[in-house]
Amino acid sequence: MLHGDSSQIIREELLNEYKNKIQLIITSPPFPLNYKKKYGNFKGEEYKDWFANLAPLYSDLLTEDGSIVIEIGNSWEPHRPVQSVLHLESLLAFMKAANLNLIQEFICYNPSRLPSPANWVTVNRIRAVDSYTHVWWLSKSDFPKADNRKVLRPYSQGMLNLIKRQSYNTGKRPSGHSIGEKSFLKDNGGGIAHNLLEFEPIESKRINRLPNNITEFVRLNDNPELPSNVLSIANTNSSDYYSKKCRELEIKRHPATMQAGLIAFFTQFLTDENDLILDPFGGSNTTGYISEKLKRRWFSIEIMEEYIEQSIFRFQEPNFETNLIKLKNI
Template identity: 50%
Template sequence: MKIAYKTDNGIFYKGKIEKVLTSKKFDKYKGKINLIFFSPPFPLNRKKKYGNLQGEEYIDWLSSLSILFREFLAENGSIVIEVGNSWESGVPVMSTLALKSLLAFLEKGEYHLCQQFVWNNPAKLPSPAQWVNVERNRVKDSFTYFWWMSKTPFPKADNRNVLTEYSKSMKSLLKSQKYNSGSRPSEHNIGEKSFLTNNKGAIPSNVITAANTQSNTSYQKYCIEKNIIPHPARMPEALPEFFIKFLTDENDLVLDPFGGSNTTGAVSERLNRKWISVEPNIEYIKGSIGRFEKLSKYDFEISNI
């Protein structure tokens, strides 16, 4: 566990999360982390450059982390984990390994499952390629799940922090102060004044649509300039931004145990949250510097780690 770099609000550790969480130096964070947000390596049937485990080994590994995370999570804090889809090898059949991993994580950590979210990525490449592009007997797999869980059924959360712009029809309704009230075929009874209050935005759904197709970001420019290979599985900023706004307040502490290119840290910095990221790959850490103007501006270099 070594410090790669610091910013005004955060710190990036180089190391594997298992060792970092069991380090005496990390004890100071016990019970103080308000949000643990992460996308672990998915349980794939073939290995990728950024590493992943398989089968029961993956389930055991992920569930063991859930116990460690519980020690560091604040009593009203939240965990949000991305769980991607995986497929059986050689056949067009989805694997249940991702679901088994999630259930093991919940049970071992004794967490409450608060809500399920869907990340719809309209720009995702067709996969699994063999069945979608070649055999043409499946459709494109374009989403992953984010699972929100906590120690308590009532963690810190406020959907007023993630309101979306009203639709044109809603804006028109608020202006006219008129609509058809009464009962609906769904058996809901709409009151005469139920929709007349301007709440400064609409409550979002649990489906988040965000594409990761940006090609001219400060991160990518920095990687090109420094001849660094970008992280192969970067997350759009819209995802951590939504959950950080929804589940934390300013100056709260956010942990990303699989920091990668440090999207979570950069968003936390911008939203005035404290943050900790952990990543063992030095090339990913070096590239992440491009997300922080103060560090990249002064030609910051990582050394002695």
């Protein structure tokens, strides 16, 4: 994990040795907010220019079949109940700056997010809660390395019953699609993941059908009853070892950590063991933690030294297996 400005570190330290060698760049950069955060962030046109200037650096580091995965939230116009389009303009500028393709957009729904923008949601009561973020999957190639068979969700009980009885309602649907007699009878080991990701189920009693190889990083619903049609990732950032250790030592933890399950999903989906992963805005280094668990090589970059110090807790988790050198205690 490297300390400093990510653009500077990439230019001065990484590009010479790691050009075209990084398989996945996954990160949650500062959002285009209309007020200053402790870690520093740009606003308006300044933000769009800053964001677009990152694209050539990332593209140069990426393998030809590599991927960039960026999580970013919405922003609102200053002092107005009007949603900004700055995040969309920034995405287009980012893609244009390095001739990147938008492979697919994912939506991350998180009902635990505080009601925002507060002035228009909880004070004046004229807007709905902004409860999701965008995840953009970008690549230089039309065909980045990806395999959705590595992130299959367990079948719903209904699908398991269908496979068992080997029959279902075939024929033409109102949509015009024709469903063959054997189209859904093969057991493929699970269902293909959807591009709507939940951090808590929309229906409280619905099963969290998370890919089997990601369950190590999240806590699943203990009382599943209803089938899910989306990827449900338990929102466990406040109950993981890192967070507990910060509370124990009365340390103010990073305020906007990426979800471990989200990073694990894309790591499994888009990389293989020993591939190289980079998080240019590492924060408390969830990406490094997940990469280490999944036997990927990794770099993280973070400008706030206190968050780097905190990140050591992740690798001191009991029973955490790693080849890293002995870590110092805080």
